[in-house]
Amino acid sequence: MSVLLQQLANGVIQGALIALIALGYTMVYGIIQLINFAHGEVFMVASYGGLATFTLLPDDLKKSPAVALPLMFVGGIVVAVVVAVIMERFAYRPLRNAPRLAPLITALGVSVFLQEAVRVFYPNAKSNLPYPKVFPEGNLTIGSVNISWTGVLLVVLSVGLAIILQTYINRSRMGRAMRATAQDPDTAKLMGVNPDRVIVLTFIIGAVLAGVAGIMFGGYLNNINIDMGFQNGIFAFTAAVLGGVGSIRGAVIGAFIIGLIKTVAGQYMPGGTQYDYVWIFVVLILVLVFRPQGLFGEPERVRA
Amino acid sequence: MRKHSVKSAAIVGASLLVLAACGSNKTEGGGTTGGSCDTSKGTLTVGVVAPLSGNLSALGVGIKQSAELAVDEANKKCTVKGYKLTVSAQDDEANPAKGAQAATKLSTDPNVVGVVGTLNSSVAQTVQPILRDKKIPQVSPANTNPSLTRGNDFLTAPKRQFDNYFRVCTTDDLQGPYAANYLVEKAGKKKIAIVTDGKTYGEGLAAELSKQVTKKGGTIVGSEKVGEKDTDFSGVIAKIKALGPEAVYYGGEYPVAGPLSKQMKDAGLDVPLMGGDGIFDGKYIELGGKEGDLATSVGAPTESLATAKAFVDAYKAKFGKEDYAAYGAFSYDAANAIIGALAKTVDGAAWDESKRDAMLTNVGAYAGSGATGEVKFDQYGDSTNKVLTVYQVTSAKWKDVQTGTFTG
Numbered sequence: 001m002s003v004l005l006q007q008l009a010n011g012v013i014q015g016a017l018i019a020l021i022a023l024g025y026t027m028v029y030g031i032i033q034l035i036n037f038a039h040g041e042v043f044m045v046a047s048y049g050g051l052a053t054f055t056l057l058p059d060d061l062k063k064s065p066a067v068a069l070p071l072m073f074v075g076g077i078v079v080a081v082v083v084a085v086i087m088e089r090f091a092y093r094p095l096r097n098a099p100r101l102a103p104l105i106t107a108l109g110v111s112v113f114l115q116e117a118v119r120v121f122y123p124n125a126k127s128n129l130p131y132p133k134v135f136p137e138g139n140l141t142i143g144s145v146n147i148s149w150t151g152v153l154l155v156v157l158s159v160g161l162a163i164i165l166q167t168y169i170n171r172s173r174m175g176r177a178m179r180a181t182a183q184d185p186d187t188a189k190l191m192g193v194n195p196d197r198v199i200v201l202t203f204i205i206g207a208v209l210a211g212v213a214g215i216m217f218g219g220y221l222n223n224i225n226i227d228m229g230f231q232n233g234i235f236a237f238t239a240a241v242l243g244g245v246g247s248i249r250g251a252v253i254g255a256f257i258i259g260l261i262k263t264v265a266g267q268y269m270p271g272g273t274q275y276d277y278v279w280i281f282v283v284l285i286l287v288l289v290f291r292p293q294g295l296f297g298e299p300e301r302v303r304a
Numbered sequence: 305m306r307k308h309s310v311k312s313a314a315i316v317g318a319s320l321l322v323l324a325a326c327g328s329n330k331t332e333g334g335g336t337t338g339g340s341c342d343t344s345k346g347t348l349t350v351g352v353v354a355p356l357s358g359n360l361s362a363l364g365v366g367i368k369q370s371a372e373l374a375v376d377e378a379n380k381k382c383t384v385k386g387y388k389l390t391v392s393a394q395d396d397e398a399n400p401a402k403g404a405q406a407a408t409k410l411s412t413d414p415n416v417v418g419v420v421g422t423l424n425s426s427v428a429q430t431v432q433p434i435l436r437d438k439k440i441p442q443v444s445p446a447n448t449n450p451s452l453t454r455g456n457d458f459l460t461a462p463k464r465q466f467d468n469y470f471r472v473c474t475t476d477d478l479q480g481p482y483a484a485n486y487l488v489e490k491a492g493k494k495k496i497a498i499v500t501d502g503k504t505y506g507e508g509l510a511a512e513l514s515k516q517v518t519k520k521g522g523t524i525v526g527s528e529k530v531g532e533k534d535t536d537f538s539g540v541i542a543k544i545k546a547l548g549p550e551a552v553y554y555g556g557e558y559p560v561a562g563p564l565s566k567q568m569k570d571a572g573l574d575v576p577l578m579g580g581d582g583i584f585d586g587k588y589i590e591l592g593g594k595e596g597d598l599a600t601s602v603g604a605p606t607e608s609l610a611t612a613k614a615f616v617d618a619y620k621a622k623f624g625k626e627d628y629a630a631y632g633a634f635s636y637d638a639a640n641a642i643i644g645a646l647a648k649t650v651d652g653a654a655w656d657e658s659k660r661d662a663m664l665t666n667v668g669a670y671a672g673s674g675a676t677g678e679v680k681f682d683q684y685g686d687s688t689n690k691v692l693t694v695y696q697v698t699s700a701k702w703k704d705v706q707t708g709t710f711t712g
Contacts (some may be wrong), residue, residue, distance in 0.1 A: 003546040006571075010538035119357075127359045128559050130590045139572060146572040221535050222566045222592045225359070225559075231533055266539040273540045274502065274529035 002144035007263040013151040013220070015259025016158035020213035021236035022243070022251040023162065024206025030182045030246035031202045033100065037107040038087060040233015041114035042080050042207050046214030047131075047224045048122055049079025054132045065134040072134065077211035083114065084207035088200055111230070119226050128225045131218035150220045157212055162252045165205065169248065174201060182246070235280075242284055244297020254295065257283070341382035345654055348384065349392045350375055350642055351410040351440075352635075353403055353421030353431055356395040359559035362587050363423055366629030367445055368393045371420045373615075373622055374639035383643055385652045392416065396427050403427035407434040414657055416440060418642035418667065420635055425449035426504040428469075436468045439660035441667040443641050444471040445634035448479055448581060448602065449508045453684040462684060468664055470685040472637045472676065473602035474692060476505070479580055480512025482692045482710040483600045487551055487578060488520040490694075490706070491598070497549035498527040499540060499556075499564065506555030509580045513553055525549050530560060537567050545573040551598075557582035562591025569594055584630050589700055597697045603676045604691050605704040606633045615675035637674030645670050 021043050028036045053075025054068060061067050091110050095103045119125050136149040169175035180188040181198045189195055217232070218224045236251075239258050243250025258280050265279035266272060287295065352371050355364035368391070375389045392413070394406030403422055410416045411434055418441040422428045428447045435442045444452075453469065454462035458477060487493045496517050500506040514524050525547040528540045541564075544552065552568065554561045554577055561583040568577065578598035579588075588599075606612045612633050619628050619636075628636075645666035649659050671680045680688040694706040 003542060006542040006545075007539060010536075010542055013538070014536055126357050126361050127587065128562075128591055130592070139570065141572070146570075148570045217535075221563055223535075223563050225535075227533055228535060231535070263539040263542070267543055272528060273543065274531070276539065277531075 003267065004264075005143070005145045007267045008260065009145050009147050009151075011260035011263035012256065013147070013154055013259070014262060015256035016155040017213055017217060017220070017255075018232065018235045018239050018258055019158050019162060019252045019255035020209045020216075021232055022239040022255045023165065023209050023248060025237055025240040026243070026245055026248060026251040027202050027206050029240065031178060031199055032092075032096070034092065034103050034107065035237065035245075036092075036206075037104070037233065037237070038091075038110035038114060039206060039210060040229035040231075040236065041111050042084050042087075042229070043210040043214045043217070043232060044224075044226060044229030045083050045114060045118060046076040046080035046207075046211035047218045047228065048118055048125070048129075048214075049211075050076030050215040050218060051129060051131060051224065052079075052122075054134070062132070062134075065136075068132070068134045072132075073212065073215050076215045077208050080207040080211035080214065081204050084203045084210075085200060088203045093196070093199075111233075115226050115229065125226055128223045130223050131221075133222075135219035148220070150216065154216045154220055157216065159252075161209060161212065162248065165209075166248050174198075178202065238280065238284055241294055242287055244294025246298070247294070247296040250294055250296030341379065341388070342386055343388035345386035346388070347390055347415065348387045348646065348655055349390050349410075349413060349416045350639055351416045351419035351421070352391055352393040353396050353406045353410070353419055353427070354393070354423050355398040356393060358397045360398045360423060360557060362585055362627070363446070363629045363631060364395075364398075366627060366632040367420065367423060367635040369623055370445075370615075370619065370628050370632040370635035371639040373619055374636045374643060376622065377618065378640075378643045384647045384650055387650065387655065389643065396422055396424075396431075398424050398427065400424075400427050400430040404430040404434060407431040411435055411438040411440055415655075417646050417655065417663065418443065420445060420638045420642065422447065423631065424503070424505060425452060425508070428452050429504060432466045432469050436466050439468060439664055441642060441645070441664055442466075442469050443638035443667065444469070444473070445638045446473055446581070446602075446631040447471055447505075448473060448476045449504050450475040450477040450512075451508065453686050464684050466685070467668075470638075470641070470667060470681045470687075472634050472641065472674070472679055472687045472689070473581075473631070474687055474690045476509040476580065477512050478690055478710040479600050479602065479692055480509050480514075481516035482708075483553070483578060483580065483598075483694070484513045484516035484520060484522070485710070486598070486600070486694045486706060487553070488517055488522040491551070491576070493551035493576075494522045495525045495548060495550045496522055497525050497544040497547055497552045499544070499552060499554050500527075500529055501532050501556035501560055502529045503532070503556065505580075505582060506557075508555075509582075510553060510555030513555075530556075530564070532556075532560065534560070535563065537564050538571060540564075541568055541571045541573055545571060549573075549575060551575050552577045554579045554583065558585050558588035558591065558593075562588045562593045564592075565594050565597055566592025581630055584695060584702060586702070589697055589702070593697055595697050595700075599695045599702065600692055601630055601695060602692060603634065603689065604707050605693055605695075606675070608704065608707075609633075609675070609677065611673060611677055612675040633675035637672075637676050637679045640672060640674055641667060641670045641679055644672055 024039045050072040139146045177193045239254035240251045243254030262276045266276035354367040396403035423446045425447045450458040500510045565577040576596045581601040584599040584601040648666045649663045690709045695702040
C-alpha cells in the first residue's frame, strides 16, 4: 500500500512537470493549429538560462537561495520568452499562410537548431551539467510517503499556474481575443482583434510556463542535459493529444494521467520500469481509437 | 485537413526520434611534428575510437589525449624508423552504430596500423568484426565485458573471439565478484538491490556481481532497469525501496548513476550506491553521487603507482590539466602496445598492408612495462594485469580504499 501511495506521489510530480510544458503545446495549437515541436527546446533553453544566471551571480548571492532562486526563475523565463518570440517572428510568422506541413517541418528544424546551438555554445553542454543546490532541501513525509520539497513546489506551481491561465483566458479581454482568434481568425480580425499580438502573447505565455518547468526540472533532478527538451517535449505533446489538443484542462489532466501511468505501470505491469513508456502509448492509442479528438477536445469541425 | 495534421505530426514526431539519434561527426587530428627523426617514408596513423562528445566524453577525451601523448613521445624518440605517427580520433558518441561508422572509416585507410578503443563494451561489439576483416589490431583501454574476448561461455568454455582484439584492462567476471566480496564481507551489506541500464557492460557486470553476492551469503532483493536517457528515477527508487536493500548496485555509467544516487537520498533511501569502472569519474560526484558511495575500477589508482608517475607528469606538461580520467593510463599503454608492435613489424622496412598479419602477431606477443604496470596479453587477448581497486566517495572525492586481485 505504501508503495502504491509513493508511486502515485511520484506520478503526480512527473505529471506536474509535463503539464507545464503541455500547456504551451496546446495553446499554440489552439490558436494557429501548429504543433510547435520546438516547444520542448524552449523548456530546455530556460533551464540553461537559469543555470547561466546562477553562474553569473556574484559569489555572496550564490549562497543565499532567497535571492538566487527568484533571479534564476527570472533569468530562465527571460531566455525562454526571448527565444519563443524570435522563433515566432522569424520561423513561423512568414509561414502563417503556407500549407500546414511547412511550419511543422520548420518547428522540427528550430528544435534541432536550438539543441545544437546550446550544445556548441554553452560551456560544457556536451555532457550533463549539475544544477546548483538553491532549492529547499529535504522531504515532506506523510506516513510512509516521501516527497521532496522541490516536488511539492513543482505541483503547487503547476496547478496554480494552470488555474491562473484558465481564468485569464476565460475572463480577461485578451483571453477573449485569444478564444476568438482560435475559433475564427478572419472574423476575429474583422472585430478588431490583432492576430499578431494574440499569437505572440500565446507564445510568450507558453514560454513562461516552460521557463518555470525548466528551472524546476533542474532543481528537482539536480542535473540537466540538452536532450531533456526532446524527451519531456514528447511526453508533453502526448499529454496534449491525450487531453485533446487545444484544451487547457485536457492538457493538464492528460499530463497527470501520463505521469501516473508511467509510475504505476512501472511498479505493477510486466516488464517493470523498463517498459513504462509502452503503457503511456498504449493508453494514448486506445484513447485516439475511441475518441480521436482526445479526452476534452472538441470534435472536428469543418471550416469554411 | 485538421485530422491530417495531427496524423502527420505523429509521423514527423517519429522521424524526430530518428533525427535525435543522429549527431555530428567530428574528426580531430593529433600528434605533433617528429622533430629530428627520419620520417622519409611518410606517416602512419594510430586510430582512436571513443566517445568524444556526449555524456561520456570526459572518459573519451582522456582516452584520446593519452593516446596522443604516447604517439608524441614515440615521434620524439624515433620509435618507428622512417615514419612519423599521427592520431586519427573518431567520435563514437558511445553509440554502437556510430562506432561502426568510425571503424569503417579507419579500416579503409591503408595507413591505419592499429586502433585504440573503444570505451563501451557495446560499441566494441560492432567495431571488432569491422577491424578484424581488415586485420587491424584493436587494443581497448576500457572494455571490461568478458564475452568480448572469451565468448558467451567465458567461464565454462572460453574461446577466442577475435584474433585482432586485445585489452589492457581486466574484465567484469573479476570486477563484479571483487565488488561483491567488498560489499558483503568488508562493508557488511547482505541485501543488495540491482539497477542496470540494460547495456552490454552494465548487464554483464551486474550478473557477475549477483552470482558472487549469493555465493557469499548475501541476497539480491530485486533487480530493475532504467533507460539511458531517463532523468526521473522516482518510480524505480520507490520500487526498490520497498524491498529494504542495504546497498544498491548500479550496472552502467555515471551520467545515470550520479542523479540516481541523489534521487535515492531525496526519496529517503539513504543507502550507498556501488558501481563499476563506468561510474568511477569525478563527474559522478558532481551529478549527485553522495558520500559513502562505492565504485570498483580496473588497475591500481593511477596517482599511487610509481610506474604511472612519468605518464601523469608528461600528460600534465602536454595538456596542462590532469583530465586523463579513469582510462588515460590504460589508453597510453594500449597506444604504446600498438606502437611497440609496429616498430617491431616495420623495423626499417616499408609499411604495407601485407604486414598486417605480422603486426597482429607482434601485438599479441607484446610485453612491456607501462603506466598501469606490466602490459601483456594472454591467449584470449585479455590483459594479464588483473588488479582492481575499490574507491569510496569521501569528502566529495573518490578515495581508494582497497587494491588487489580477485581470489575467490
